[in-house]
Amino acid sequence: MPRILLIDDDQALGEPLAAYVERFGFALVQALRPSAGLALLRQERFDAAILDVMLPEQDGFALCRAIRAESDIPMVMLTARGEVMDRVVGLELGADDYLPKPFEPRELVARLQTVLRRRGPRAGDGRLRFEGMVIDPVTRTVDRQHERVELTSTEFELLLLLARQPGRVFGRDEILNLLRGHEADLYTRAVDILVSRLRRKLEPLDPIRTLRNAGYALALRPSEASPHA
Template sequence: MTNILIVDDDPNVLKLLDIHLHEEGYRVCQAKNGVEALETLKKEKCDLAVIDVMMPYMNGYTLTQRIRKQYDMPIILLTAKSQIEDKAHGFQSGTDDYLVKPFDPKELLFRIKALLRRYHPPLDESLVRLGKTTINKKSYEVQIGDRTIWLPLKEFELLFFLAANSMQVFSRDHLIEQIWGLDYEGDERTVDVHIKRLRERFSTLTDDFCIKTVRGVGYLLEAKRS
């Protein structure tokens, strides 16, 4: 699962970002200042940091410089200042991106996804391997050992998406948007039906993965540990 570190002394910002990031399937680590953030990084492997500039004890610029010396991860700075000098200061400190408060959480999510793709490009976006199971988006086949399985289109796309983002929790709304599109006029039960069918198909064929329900949130695909 992708870990995102949020560093901000405003509890409302921490809560807001925690909600939106969890909905997208990310795991969130929180820190109220730079000192807490560095302590968190000693204990947790984080894939990206979102850092407020104006904080007590250590500002976001200094924290960014400290992180850059020890870790290789993308950083987004949040600030209430929009002057070009402040942006220049941020990039000189080593940030990858810069977002001015107030901001739309969706825009932050877009920037997070773009930076994660840049830092961690997939080796082959069309192929997912889970143990002895291979899911091939080029041929739309699922291979389990020497057995080949063809699925209805939406079932395949749902399985591929969950497998490509294993251990990430996705809400039903997010899955509908990804698989059926923004113009889809059905309801969330469509996701439940397709998940049920996938479970019924694969529960007796393989233990390489299972699709779990996260109550009150949505679904995740859990891959068997080798």
């Protein structure tokens, strides 16, 4: 049963939400403060986290950044504001999805199911394993055919973006929006240049497929060593 950590200071939310998501095969644990949530993440295994933006001690954006520095756990952010800029900031910091409050519990369940499903092949240590390549989101390293590959921060973010949803086609504009903040001068043409650089560094593998007038997708097959392959 997937374990979900809810970090939200609304004490009245946790118990009824836990009872609801249990019907869909999830076990939910609530932490009322960011410090308690971080402690739980370090001590126990969770499959996904739900973060409220408005929190005591620190806001959800700072908490998202702190979690992403230590873990690749899927995260869904909640906010009462629902502003587009909040959504963009949350996604840039590493959140996987975003849901404005008030929300329908069934929609939250659907989003949890989606982020867990689309994370791609993950080994028990959180690494993404493909034939000839292993990506470690926590240490931000890439091994190609058992050799370490040195990538820039933006090259790594692009590879990780494609690897989390292997086979899915990402358009240039979508890649551009998701990678802003990693390289401030990115523009549409720069996405093609970035892909070209990444391909050269990953040779002799041919990991990125180009779909004309559509975008790019990861072309590698999940490794049989992965439990989700």
